[in-house]
Amino acid sequence: MQNFSYWNPSRIIFGKGTMSEVGKETAKWGKKVLFHFGGGSIKKNGVFDAVTASLKDAGLQIVYLGGVVPNPHLSLVREGIELCKKEHVDFVLAVGGGSVIDSAKAIAFGAKLPASQDVWNDYYMKADYTIAEALPLGVVLTIPAAGSESSTGSVITDAEHGLKRAVNSETLISKFAVMDPQTNYSLPAYQTACGASDILAHLQERYFTTVEHNDLSDRLLEACMRNVITNAPLALQYPDEYRYRAELMWTGTIAHNNLLDRGRVGDWATHDIEHELSALYDIAHGAGLAILFPAWMRYVHKVDIDRFVQYATRVWNVDLPLSDKEGIIEEAILRLQAFYKRIGMPTTLADAGIPGDKLRFMAENAFVGERTHLGNFQKLYVGDVEKIYRLAL
Numbered sequence: 001m002q003n004f005s006y007w008n009p010s011r012i013i014f015g016k017g018t019m020s021e022v023g024k025e026t027a028k029w030g031k032k033v034l035f036h037f038g039g040g041s042i043k044k045n046g047v048f049d050a051v052t053a054s055l056k057d058a059g060l061q062i063v064y065l066g067g068v069v070p071n072p073h074l075s076l077v078r079e080g081i082e083l084c085k086k087e088h089v090d091f092v093l094a095v096g097g098g099s100v101i102d103s104a105k106a107i108a109f110g111a112k113l114p115a116s117q118d119v120w121n122d123y124y125m126k127a128d129y130t131i132a133e134a135l136p137l138g139v140v141l142t143i144p145a146a147g148s149e150s151s152t153g154s155v156i157t158d159a160e161h162g163l164k165r166a167v168n169s170e171t172l173i174s175k176f177a178v179m180d181p182q183t184n185y186s187l188p189a190y191q192t193a194c195g196a197s198d199i200l201a202h203l204q205e206r207y208f209t210t211v212e213h214n215d216l217s218d219r220l221l222e223a224c225m226r227n228v229i230t231n232a233p234l235a236l237q238y239p240d241e242y243r244y245r246a247e248l249m250w251t252g253t254i255a256h257n258n259l260l261d262r263g264r265v266g267d268w269a270t271h272d273i274e275h276e277l278s279a280l281y282d283i284a285h286g287a288g289l290a291i292l293f294p295a296w297m298r299y300v301h302k303v304d305i306d307r308f309v310q311y312a313t314r315v316w317n318v319d320l321p322l323s324d325k326e327g328i329i330e331e332a333i334l335r336l337q338a339f340y341k342r343i344g345m346p347t348t349l350a351d352a353g354i355p356g357d358k359l360r361f362m363a364e365n366a367f368v369g370e371r372t373h374l375g376n377f378q379k380l381y382v383g384d385v386e387k388i389y390r391l392a393l
């Protein structure tokens with residue numbers, strides 16, 4: 001286990017009826033709120049009205065900015081930054097999923113940048129940066145998936161140039177996240193499944209490490225993976241059943257609040273490889289991960305066969321003779337693919353209607369900027385990334 005420091009100050013306010021607490025929590029940090037949201041699901045399921053009422057009850061002023069799309073666009077971020085400056089907003093509230101939260105994070109730190117700096121060119125496109133300050137941020141989460149409600153990350157798409165890039169900073173961790181699993185009842189089945197796939201991916205990215213003797217994290221990650229594998233099909237079968245929604249929602253937060261990768265180094269190549277897919281084809285992030293994770297596993301598993309055998313036996317209950325480790329690993333990957341299929345995820349590029357004619361282009365695009373390699377379990381270069389796309393055809 002490596003040395004580590006862990007700090008995550010995001011207050012999680014979880015459960016039925018918790019949306020009424022948004023106003024009180026927000027009033028601890030600001031007076032004039034940018035209420036940032038997506039394409040309108042919150043107007044249909046009552047979340048918009050409930051949050052507005054709570055903010056007004058707390059005597060807060062509200063500036064609305066909707067229209068965030070999945071794979072959120074840089075253009076709206078720029079609009080939000082200008083709006084915050086013009087309206088003297090002092091708090092940003094994201095009401096929605098990962099896309100809304102990530103857009104809100106970009107606005108929150110973009111609004112504090114000096115005129116000489118640009119949110120995209122000086123941060124998202126750089127390998128080395130420090131985000132010094134940001135407007136305080138709160139979250140009302142409506143979909144368990146990205147984990148952005150208490151993560152350090154924000155992922156934004158420059159649609160004009162077909163680039164999707166992330167920043168990470170403790171400065172971007174939310175002050176609070178209100179999470180009522182009842183808000184998830186209105187999720188389309190496909191979005192529920194994409195969310196489950198993303199949560200599982202965050203656990204797998206952390207699981208596949210070359211750092212040894214980090215057993216507690218292994219065990220916690222395995223428990224979380226099994227919890228997703230059990231509860232995602234149940235949430236799809238019984239969409240209004242609170243307990244399954246609650247299990248997924250809490251696991252989604254734990255999977256990505258950095259608790260589970262202390263003392264180890266996660267991989268993250270599959271995420272970076274997926275971001276090219278969603279940048280070019282606007283596919284949902286969770287669906288892209290379902291296509292690519294099995295391909296990545298087949299490509300890199302030889303780096304540490306025993307780690308993959310542990311994953312196969314503890315997570316997927318593969319019970320084959322230890323003399324056939326390759327067979328054990330392939331069986332686990334097949335079970336992972338069967339899980340994706342069961343919840344309605346595509347498992348090949350063809351399933352998602354993505355042609356194979358831009359694999360080299362996407363692989364090269366992944367290195368635009370200052371990246372030297374992708375991943376840590378095995379360092380990947382352009383040729384490797386192209387081969388992984390090819391394995392996913």
Ligand code: NZQ
Pocket residue numbers: 037038039040041042045068069070071072096097098099100102142143144145146147148151152153154155183184185186187188191194195198256271285286
């Ligand atoms: O826009 P609206 O109308 O709200 O509809 C959304 C959207 O169409 C809908 N939705 C959300 N909650 C709903 C609902 N529909 C009905 N009822 C509800 N309660 O779901 C659709 C998808 O929303 P989105 O926010 O895009 O989903 P998700 O949370 O999966 O976020 C995906 C984004 O997060 C990034 C991804 O790359 C992607 O851009 N990620 C962010 C991370 C981070 N910041 O730490 C880490 C992740 O690995 C990920 O990369």
Ligand code: ZN
Pocket residue numbers: 146198201202271285
């Ligand atoms: Zn993800």
